[in-house]
Amino acid sequence: MSNKLTNFQLKVLKLTEKIPLGKITTYGLLAQALGLSQAARAVGNALNKNPWAPQVPCHRVVKSDGQLGGYGGGAKRKLMILQQEGLGFDGSKKIKNFGTVLYKF
Protein backbone atom coordinates (compact mmCIF):
# COMPACT_ATOMS: atom_id res chain seq x y z
CA MET A 1 0.00 0.00 0.00
CA SER A 2 2.09 2.80 -1.20
CA ASN A 3 -0.67 5.34 -1.04
CA LYS A 4 0.88 7.66 1.44
CA LEU A 5 -0.40 11.20 1.62
CA THR A 6 1.55 14.14 2.88
CA ASN A 7 0.27 16.55 5.43
CA PHE A 8 -0.19 19.15 2.74
CA GLN A 9 -2.39 16.81 0.71
CA LEU A 10 -4.55 15.97 3.67
CA LYS A 11 -5.17 19.61 4.43
CA VAL A 12 -6.16 20.36 0.87
CA LEU A 13 -8.49 17.38 0.60
CA LYS A 14 -10.08 18.16 3.91
CA LEU A 15 -10.95 21.70 2.93
CA THR A 16 -12.16 20.60 -0.46
CA GLU A 17 -14.53 18.19 1.18
CA LYS A 18 -16.25 21.13 2.87
CA ILE A 19 -17.29 22.89 -0.29
CA PRO A 20 -21.12 22.96 -0.35
CA LEU A 21 -23.13 21.58 -3.22
CA GLY A 22 -23.77 24.12 -5.95
CA LYS A 23 -20.80 26.21 -4.97
CA ILE A 24 -17.13 26.29 -5.92
CA THR A 25 -13.82 27.62 -4.74
CA THR A 26 -10.48 28.36 -6.31
CA TYR A 27 -7.03 26.88 -5.99
CA GLY A 28 -5.77 30.20 -4.74
CA LEU A 29 -8.40 30.48 -2.02
CA LEU A 30 -7.62 26.98 -0.85
CA ALA A 31 -3.97 27.87 -0.69
CA GLN A 32 -4.83 30.94 1.35
CA ALA A 33 -6.91 28.89 3.74
CA LEU A 34 -3.81 26.79 4.31
CA GLY A 35 -1.73 29.89 4.93
CA LEU A 36 0.11 29.63 1.61
CA SER A 37 -1.37 32.40 -0.49
CA GLN A 38 0.80 31.53 -3.46
CA ALA A 39 0.66 27.79 -3.52
CA ALA A 40 -2.26 27.53 -5.91
CA ARG A 41 -0.16 25.33 -8.12
CA ALA A 42 0.77 22.98 -5.35
CA VAL A 43 -2.89 22.75 -4.38
CA GLY A 44 -3.83 21.71 -7.89
CA ASN A 45 -1.18 19.05 -7.76
CA ALA A 46 -2.52 17.80 -4.49
CA LEU A 47 -6.03 17.46 -5.87
CA ASN A 48 -4.72 15.67 -8.89
CA LYS A 49 -3.66 12.84 -6.65
CA ASN A 50 -7.00 12.91 -4.86
CA PRO A 51 -7.41 9.30 -3.71
CA TRP A 52 -10.98 9.79 -2.50
CA ALA A 53 -12.56 11.26 -5.61
CA PRO A 54 -15.40 11.94 -6.12
CA GLN A 55 -16.09 11.65 -2.45
CA VAL A 56 -13.92 14.71 -2.17
CA PRO A 57 -15.48 17.16 -4.65
CA CYS A 58 -12.27 18.28 -6.28
CA HIS A 59 -14.40 19.16 -9.33
CA ARG A 60 -15.65 22.15 -7.33
CA VAL A 61 -12.24 23.73 -7.38
CA VAL A 62 -11.65 26.07 -10.29
CA LYS A 63 -9.27 28.77 -11.41
CA SER A 64 -9.25 32.25 -9.94
CA ASP A 65 -10.59 33.85 -13.12
CA GLY A 66 -13.66 31.65 -13.26
CA GLN A 67 -12.26 29.16 -15.72
CA LEU A 68 -12.50 25.48 -15.08
CA GLY A 69 -8.92 24.50 -14.64
CA GLY A 70 -8.06 20.86 -15.01
CA TYR A 71 -9.46 17.58 -13.86
CA GLY A 72 -8.07 14.10 -13.45
CA GLY A 73 -10.90 12.60 -15.49
CA GLY A 74 -10.76 15.30 -18.15
CA ALA A 75 -11.95 18.88 -18.19
CA LYS A 76 -15.07 17.85 -20.03
CA ARG A 77 -16.10 15.62 -17.19
CA LYS A 78 -15.60 18.44 -14.75
CA LEU A 79 -17.79 20.74 -16.80
CA MET A 80 -20.62 18.24 -16.87
CA ILE A 81 -20.51 17.57 -13.16
CA LEU A 82 -20.62 21.25 -12.35
CA GLN A 83 -23.57 21.72 -14.64
CA GLN A 84 -25.36 18.93 -12.86
CA GLU A 85 -24.73 20.68 -9.59
CA GLY A 86 -26.63 23.68 -10.88
CA LEU A 87 -23.79 25.88 -12.06
CA GLY A 88 -24.06 27.88 -15.24
CA PHE A 89 -21.38 28.53 -17.83
CA ASP A 90 -20.61 31.42 -20.06
CA GLY A 91 -19.50 30.47 -23.55
CA SER A 92 -18.92 27.01 -22.07
CA LYS A 93 -15.69 28.16 -20.55
CA LYS A 94 -16.38 30.52 -17.70
CA ILE A 95 -18.64 30.13 -14.71
CA LYS A 96 -21.67 32.40 -14.60
CA ASN A 97 -22.20 34.43 -11.46
CA PHE A 98 -18.73 33.44 -10.42
CA GLY A 99 -18.67 35.80 -7.46
CA THR A 100 -22.05 34.52 -6.33
CA VAL A 101 -21.35 30.81 -6.36
CA LEU A 102 -17.86 31.24 -5.05
CA TYR A 103 -17.43 29.69 -1.63
CA LYS A 104 -14.92 31.48 0.57
CA PHE A 105 -13.34 29.94 3.63
Added chain:
DNA sequence: CTATTGACGACAT
Protein backbone atom coordinates in the same frame (compact mmCIF):
# COMPACT_ATOMS: atom_id res chain seq x y z
C1' DC B 1 20.75 17.96 -2.74
C1' DT B 2 19.48 19.45 -7.68
C1' DA B 3 16.44 19.36 -11.64
C1' DT B 4 11.94 18.81 -13.67
C1' DT B 5 7.04 18.89 -13.60
C1' DG B 6 2.23 20.46 -12.96
C1' DA B 7 -5.69 20.41 -12.17
C1' DC B 8 -2.15 28.06 -10.85
C1' DG B 9 -1.83 33.41 -10.34
C1' DA B 10 -0.63 37.97 -11.59
C1' DC B 11 1.07 41.03 -14.88
C1' DA B 12 2.88 42.57 -19.47
C1' DT B 13 2.25 42.94 -24.30
Added chain:
DNA sequence: CATGTCGCCAATA
Protein backbone atom coordinates in the same frame (compact mmCIF):
# COMPACT_ATOMS: atom_id res chain seq x y z
C1' DC C 1 -10.10 39.99 -24.87
C1' DA C 2 -5.99 36.52 -26.16
C1' DT C 3 -1.29 35.08 -25.54
C1' DG C 4 3.13 35.02 -23.37
C1' DT C 5 6.36 35.34 -19.41
C1' DC C 6 7.72 35.13 -14.67
C1' DG C 7 7.01 33.71 -10.03
C1' DC C 8 5.40 30.39 -6.42
C1' DC C 9 4.93 25.90 -3.98
C1' DA C 10 4.99 20.90 -3.19
C1' DA C 11 5.90 16.26 -5.11
C1' DT C 12 8.82 13.18 -7.66
C1' DA C 13 12.91 11.37 -10.24
